[in-house]
Amino acid sequence: MLREEAVSPTTTSGTDRKLLALVRRSLGPIPIALALSDTCDVPETDEPVVATVRFADRATLLSLVNDAELAFGDAYAAGRIEVEGDFIAALEQVYRAAPQTPRLYSRLRAQWFDFIQNNTHRGSRSNIHLHYDLSNDFYRLWLDERMLYTCAYFPKPEASLEAAQEAKLEMVCRKLRLQPGETVVEVGCGWGALAIYMAQHYGVEVKAFNISREQIKYARERAKREGVSGRVEFIEDDYRNLSQKFDVFCSVGMLEHVGFNHYRELGRVIKRAIGETGRGFLHYIGRNRPRPLNAWIRKRIFPGGYPPSIRESMDVLEPENFSVLDIENLRMHYAKTLEHWLARFESSFDTVVRMRGMEFARAWRLYLSGSVAAFRVGSLQLFQVLFAGSRSPFVVWTREHLYAPLQEELDTEVWKPAM
Amino acid sequence: MLREEAVSPTTTSGTDRKLLALVRRSLGPIPIALALSDTCDVPETDEPVVATVRFADRATLLSLVNDAELAFGDAYAAGRIEVEGDFIAALEQVYRAAPQTPRLYSRLRAQWFDFIQNNTHRGSRSNIHLHYDLSNDFYRLWLDERMLYTCAYFPKPEASLEAAQEAKLEMVCRKLRLQPGETVVEVGCGWGALAIYMAQHYGVEVKAFNISREQIKYARERAKREGVSGRVEFIEDDYRNLSQKFDVFCSVGMLEHVGFNHYRELGRVIKRAIGETGRGFLHYIGRNRPRPLNAWIRKRIFPGGYPPSIRESMDVLEPENFSVLDIENLRMHYAKTLEHWLARFESSFDTVVRMRGMEFARAWRLYLSGSVAAFRVGSLQLFQVLFAGSRSPFVVWTREHLYAPLQEELDTEVWKPAM
Numbered sequence: 001m002l003r004e005e006a007v008s009p010t011t012t013s014g015t016d017r018k019l020l021a022l023v024r025r026s027l028g029p030i031p032i033a034l035a036l037s038d039t040c041d042v043p044e045t046d047e048p049v050v051a052t053v054r055f056a057d058r059a060t061l062l063s064l065v066n067d068a069e070l071a072f073g074d075a076y077a078a079g080r081i082e083v084e085g086d087f088i089a090a091l092e093q094v095y096r097a098a099p100q101t102p103r104l105y106s107r108l109r110a111q112w113f114d115f116i117q118n119n120t121h122r123g124s125r126s127n128i129h130l131h132y133d134l135s136n137d138f139y140r141l142w143l144d145e146r147m148l149y150t151c152a153y154f155p156k157p158e159a160s161l162e163a164a165q166e167a168k169l170e171m172v173c174r175k176l177r178l179q180p181g182e183t184v185v186e187v188g189c190g191w192g193a194l195a196i197y198m199a200q201h202y203g204v205e206v207k208a209f210n211i212s213r214e215q216i217k218y219a220r221e222r223a224k225r226e227g228v229s230g231r232v233e234f235i236e237d238d239y240r241n242l243s244q245k246f247d248v249f250c251s252v253g254m255l256e257h258v259g260f261n262h263y264r265e266l267g268r269v270i271k272r273a274i275g276e277t278g279r280g281f282l283h284y285i286g287r288n289r290p291r292p293l294n295a296w297i298r299k300r301i302f303p304g305g306y307p308p309s310i311r312e313s314m315d316v317l318e319p320e321n322f323s324v325l326d327i328e329n330l331r332m333h334y335a336k337t338l339e340h341w342l343a344r345f346e347s348s349f350d351t352v353v354r355m356r357g358m359e360f361a362r363a364w365r366l367y368l369s370g371s372v373a374a375f376r377v378g379s380l381q382l383f384q385v386l387f388a389g390s391r392s393p394f395v396v397w398t399r400e401h402l403y404a405p406l407q408e409e410l411d412t413e414v415w416k417p418a419m
Numbered sequence: 420m421l422r423e424e425a426v427s428p429t430t431t432s433g434t435d436r437k438l439l440a441l442v443r444r445s446l447g448p449i450p451i452a453l454a455l456s457d458t459c460d461v462p463e464t465d466e467p468v469v470a471t472v473r474f475a476d477r478a479t480l481l482s483l484v485n486d487a488e489l490a491f492g493d494a495y496a497a498g499r500i501e502v503e504g505d506f507i508a509a510l511e512q513v514y515r516a517a518p519q520t521p522r523l524y525s526r527l528r529a530q531w532f533d534f535i536q537n538n539t540h541r542g543s544r545s546n547i548h549l550h551y552d553l554s555n556d557f558y559r560l561w562l563d564e565r566m567l568y569t570c571a572y573f574p575k576p577e578a579s580l581e582a583a584q585e586a587k588l589e590m591v592c593r594k595l596r597l598q599p600g601e602t603v604v605e606v607g608c609g610w611g612a613l614a615i616y617m618a619q620h621y622g623v624e625v626k627a628f629n630i631s632r633e634q635i636k637y638a639r640e641r642a643k644r645e646g647v648s649g650r651v652e653f654i655e656d657d658y659r660n661l662s663q664k665f666d667v668f669c670s671v672g673m674l675e676h677v678g679f680n681h682y683r684e685l686g687r688v689i690k691r692a693i694g695e696t697g698r699g700f701l702h703y704i705g706r707n708r709p710r711p712l713n714a715w716i717r718k719r720i721f722p723g724g725y726p727p728s729i730r731e732s733m734d735v736l737e738p739e740n741f742s743v744l745d746i747e748n749l750r751m752h753y754a755k756t757l758e759h760w761l762a763r764f765e766s767s768f769d770t771v772v773r774m775r776g777m778e779f780a781r782a783w784r785l786y787l788s789g790s791v792a793a794f795r796v797g798s799l800q801l802f803q804v805l806f807a808g809s810r811s812p813f814v815v816w817t818r819e820h821l822y823a824p825l826q827e828e829l830d831t832e833v834w835k836p837a838m
Contacts, residue, residue: 096810100740155817288809289737310743311733318708318730321519323797327746332814378742378809390707390797391515395751398574403819 013039019058022065030093036061050093051085069106073296077363091373098379102291110292117304119259121238125211127304128257132212136191138355142344147191147218150253150283151334151382161340164333169197172252174402175326175386176281177394178202182247185209185273187239188254192219192232199231206232207246209239239269246273249280255313256285256305263308263315271320276389280322285334286313286383294370301367307380317387325396326386334382335375342368432458438477441484449512455480469512470504488525492715496782510792517798521710529711536723538678540657544630546723547676551631555610557774561763566610566637569672569702570753570801580759583752588616591671593821594745594805595700596813597621601666604628604692606658607673611638611651618650625651626665628658659688667700668693674703674735675726682727682734690739695808699741704753705732705802713789720786726799736806744815745805753801754794761787 020034020041031047033040035054042049055061060080063071075081083090102110117127136147143149144165152164153171172194178184180203186195189208192215198204210216216236223229239254249270258266270280285307292298293305310327317324345352345368352361374380388394439453439460450466452459454473461468474480479499482490494500502509521529536546555566562568563584571583572590591613597603599622605614608627611634617623629635635655642648658673668689677685689699704726711717712724729746736743764771764787771780793799807813 153817155819157816288740288742309733309737311730311737314728314730314733318728321707323707323748323750323800324729324746324802325748327743328818329742329744329815331742332816381742383743396748397576397751398572398822399747399818400574400822403817403822 012037016058017041019061019065023061023068026065026068027094028097030097032090032093049085051083051087051090053090054082054084056080056082067295069295070299073300073363073366076366077300077359079358079362088369088373088376091370092377095373095377095379106292106295109295110298113292113295113298113303114259114261114306117298119257119262119304121240123304124238124257127302128211129213130303131301132190133214135355136214136218138352139191141348141351142341144340146193148193149190151285151330152337152340153330154333154336157336161337164337164340165193169194170201171402172250172281172283172384173198173202175384176248176250176279177396177401178204178248180204183207183245184248184250185242185244185246186250186252187242187269188251188257189215189219189234190253191215192222192234194250194252195219195232195234196223196226196228199228200226204231204248207235207242207244208232209235209237209242211236211238240265242269242273244273245275247278249274249278251281252283254284255282255316256302256307258306259304260306260308260312260315263313264319267316267320267322270316270322271389274389276321276391277393279325279386279388279392279394282313282316282383282385282387284308284313284383284385286310286381288378288381291379297367297370300363310383313383313385317385321390322387323390323392324385324387326384326399328384330382330384331375331378331380334380335372338368338372338375342372431456435477436460438480438484442480442487445484445487446513447516449516451509451512468504470502470506470509472509473501473503475499475501486714488714489718492719492782492785495785496719496778498777498781507788507792507795510789511796514792514796514798525711525714528714529717532711532714532717532722533678533680533725536678536717538676538681538723540659542723543657543676546721547630548632549722550720551609552633554774555633555637557771558610560767560770561760563759565612567612568609570704570749571756571759572749573752573755576755580756583756584612588613589620590821591669591700591702591803592617592621594803595667595669595698596815596820597623597667599623602626602664603667603669604661604663604665605669605671606661606688607670607676608634608638608653609672610634611641611653613669613671614638614651614653615642615645615647618647619645623650623667626661626663627651627653628656628661629653630655630657659684661688661692663692664694665692666697668697669700671700671702672704674701674732675721675724678723678725679727679731679734682732683738686735686739686741689735689741690808693808695740695810696812698744698805698807698811698813701732701735701802701804701806703727703732703802703804705729705800707797707800710798716786716789719782729802732802732804736804740809741806742809742811743804743806745803745818747803749801749803750794750797750799753799754791757787757791757794761791 016036016039020036023034024041029043029045031043031045031049033042033049033052035052060075144161146165148165153168154164155167182204184198184204184206186208189195189210195206195208198206216234219234223232274280287307287309289309290312298305349361435455435458439455442453443460448462448464450462450464450468452461452468452471454471479494563580565584567584572587573583574586601623603617603623603625605625605627608614608629614625614627617625635653638653642651693699706726706728708728709731717724768780
C-alpha cells in the first residue's frame with residue numbers, strides 16, 4: 001500500500017505525459033501547449049505558444065487520438081476541452097499543420113455523410129431546416145440589421161459590417177448589371193435582403209426560392225414592410241422546382257448546400273431558368289482543391305455541406321456551355337465578416353446560452369472561430385462567379401464600372417438604371 | 420447523242436444541286452448561299468444571306484462532305500473555295516451552327532493529334548518552331564510596334580491597338596502587383612515585350628523562357644536597345660528546365676501550347692519556381708467547355724495547340740494547392756485585337772504573298788478571320804487567372820487598384836513601386 005501510494009502520482013503523470021505525446025505526434029510541433037490535470041506538453045518550437053488546450057480527463061484526450069476532427073468539436077462543446085489563450089490563433093495553427101491529403105478514413109467518412117445527408121429534395125429540406133430554422137431571434141443577435149448570413153464586401157478593411165453588407169449587395173447587382181424591368185430568380189435567398197435590395201435599387205422583379213420556413217416568413221414580412229411585396233415574391237420551395245424563364249439567375253451562399261453529386265442537376269435548373277441568353281451569379285465557399293468538409297462541421301453545423309474547388313464547381317456551368325466572365329476570391333472578406341459576427345456573438349453569449357443551452361453556445365463559438373481561422377489560413381475560400389449563356393448579348397467590356405464610388409448608388413433609394 | 424446533249428446540262432446541274440444539298444444538310448439553314456458553277460443553293464431562312472461560298476469543282480465540294488473541318492481550310496487556302504460577301508459573318512454563322520458535342524470522329528482525331536503532336540520537350544520545340552519561327556519580318560507586318568501576339572486590353576473599345584497592348588502590359592503588372600526588386604520568371608515570352616515592360620516600369624528582375632529561336636533573338640536585341648539587358652535575361656529553353664526560385668511566375672499565351680496531358684507537369688514547374696509563398700499569372704485562350712481544337716487550325720496553324728476549359732486548366736493549379744484569386748474573361752478584347760491584326764494583315768496581303776506565297780497568305784487570312792469569328796461567337800474565350808501559393812502573404816483586398824487612371828503609369832518611365 002505504501003509503495004503504491006508513493007508511486008501512483010508519478011505513474012499517473014507518466015501516463016498522462018504519454019497520452020499527451022500521442023496527441024502531439026499527430027499535431028506536429030505547432031506552438032500550442034497541451035495540458036491534462038497537472039501535466040503539460042510544451043512543443044519544441046521557437047515560436048511563442050499561442051494557447052494551451054486543457055483536457056478535462058483522459059477519456060477526452062483518448063477520443064482525440066482516435067478521431068480528432070470529430071472528437072475535438074464535441075468535447076469542446078461539452079466543456080471537456082478548454083482553450084486558454086488565443087483560440088483563433090490556435091485553430092489557425094492546427095489548420096496550417098493539417099495533412100495536405102486527407103486520410104483514407106476521412107474520405108470514406110465523407111462518402112458516408114454524402115449518403116446519409118444526400119441533398120435530395122427531402123434531404124435538403126432536413127439539412128437546411130437543422131441550420132437555418134434554428135430561430136430568427138438567435139441569428140438576429142449577431143448578424144447585421146439586414147440579416148445577411150454570407151460574406152460581406154469591405155471596400156476598406158475598416159468598414160462597418162452594416163456598410164460592408166450593403167456594399168456586397170450593391171456589388172452583386174453591379175456584377176450582374178441589372179436593368180429596370182428585368183426578371184431575376186434567386187435561389188437560397190436567406191432572409192431576403194438581396195432580393196429586396198435588387199427590387200428597391202435596380203427596379204427588377206425577383207422570385208426568390210428558399211426551403212427554410214423561418215427565413216421565408218421573415219423575408220415576406222420584410223418585403224411588405226419595405227413596400228416591395230409587389231416586385232419580390234418569396235417562394236418556399238426547392239430550387240429544383242423552378243420552372244419559369246428569367247433574365248438573371250442568382251445564388252449567394254447556396255452552392256455549399258447543393259452537394260457535388262447534384263451540380264449537374266443545378267446546372268440544368270439554371271439553363272432552364274435563363275436559357276442561352278441569360279446571365280447568372282454564384283457566390284459560394286470553396287477550396288483551393290477538393291477536400292472533404294471538416295467532419296464535426298458536417299455532423300453538427302452544416303449537414304449536407306460541401307465547399308467545392310473551382311474545378312468541381314465548373315460541373316455546374318460547363319456541361320451547359322455557360323461562359324464564365326469573372327471570378328473573384330473574397331477569402332479575406334469572409335474572415336473579416338466572421339470576425340464581426342464572432343464579436344457580436346460573444347457579446348450575446350449569455351443570451352445564446354439562455355436561448356439554446358451552453359453546449360450549443362460553445363459549439364457555435366467553435367464554428368465561428370474555426371471559420372475565421374479557416375478563411376485566414378486559406379483552408380476555405382470565397383468565390384464569386386459571374387457567368388452568361390453561350391448566346392447572351394451580355395458582355396462585360398471591363399470591370400471598371402464595379403468600382404465607381406459606392407456612395408452614389410447607396411444614397412439613392414429610387415429605381416435607376418444600372419450603368 | 421442528241422438526247423445526252425439535251426439532258427446533260429440538266430443532269431449536271433441536278434447532280435450539283437444534290438451535292439450542294441448534302442453540304443447544306445450538314446450546315447443547317449444558316450444564311451449562307453452555296454454555289455457550284457451555275458448552281459446555287461440558297462438557304463430557307465428569313466435572315467439576309469451574309470455570304471456565298473463558291474466551290475471550284477465537285478471534288479472540292481465532296482471533300483467537305485467527307486471532312487468539312489479539315490477540307491474547308493485546305494480548299495480555301497488553295498483557292499478552290501472563294502467566299503463572296505462578309506467572310507467573318509459567314510464563319511460566325513458556321514461556328515454558331517456547329518454541333519454542341521463534337522463527333523466521335525473529331526474526338527478520335529484529336530487523340531491522334533495529341534499523340535503525333537505531343538508537347539514533349541522535343542515535340543514542343545518542333546510545334547513552336549512551325550508557328551513562331553515563320554520570320555519576324557512577317558509578324559512585324561501586322562502586329563503592333565512591340566510585337567505582342569496575345570490578346571490586348573482595350574480600356575475603351577475605340578482604343579488603338581498600340582494603346583491597348585500597352586494597357587494589357589500594365590494590367591498584367593497591376594494584377595500581379597509587382598514590387599521593385601522582385602524576381603519574375605516568364606515562360607513563353609514571345610518577342611519579350613512584357614518582360615521588358617516589367618523591368619522598365621516596375622523595377623523587377625525578369626528571367627524569360629522561350630523555345631522560339633527567332634523570338635529570343637529579337638527579344639535580346641530589343642532589351643539591349645532599351646537598356647534593360649542587365650535586368651531581363653532571355654533564355655532559349657523549355658519552361659520545364661527552369662530550376663531557380665522566383666517571387667512571381669507569369670505566362671501570357673503559352674498554356675494553349677502546353678497540351679492538357681502536361682498540365683500537372685506545368686503545375687509542378689510553377690510550384691518549384693514560386694513555392695507556397697509566391698504568386699502567378701496565367702493568360703490563355705480557353706473554352707466554355709472541353710472540345711477539340713479545330714482540326715485544320717491544329718494541323719496547319721497551331722500544331723500541339725489546345726485551348727482548355729476553366730475546369731481543365733485547374734489541373735495546373737489545384738494539385739499544387741494554389742489559390743485562385745481572380746479570373747477575368749477578355750473574349751471580346753481578343754475579337755477586337757484580331758480585328759486590328761486582320762486589318763493590318765489585309766493591307767499587307769500582297770507583301771505576305773510575295774514573302775510566303777498565295778496559299779500561305781490565304782491560310783493565314785482564314786486563320787485570323789476565323790479567330791475573330793470564334794471569339795465573337797464565344798467558341799473561344801480568353802482567360803486571365805491570378806493565383807498565389809497557399810502560404811502567400813499576397814492578398815488582393817479589392818481589385819479597385821486595377822482601374823486607377825492608366826495614364827499615370829503610362830507617362831512615367833521610371834521605376835516606381837506598384838500600389
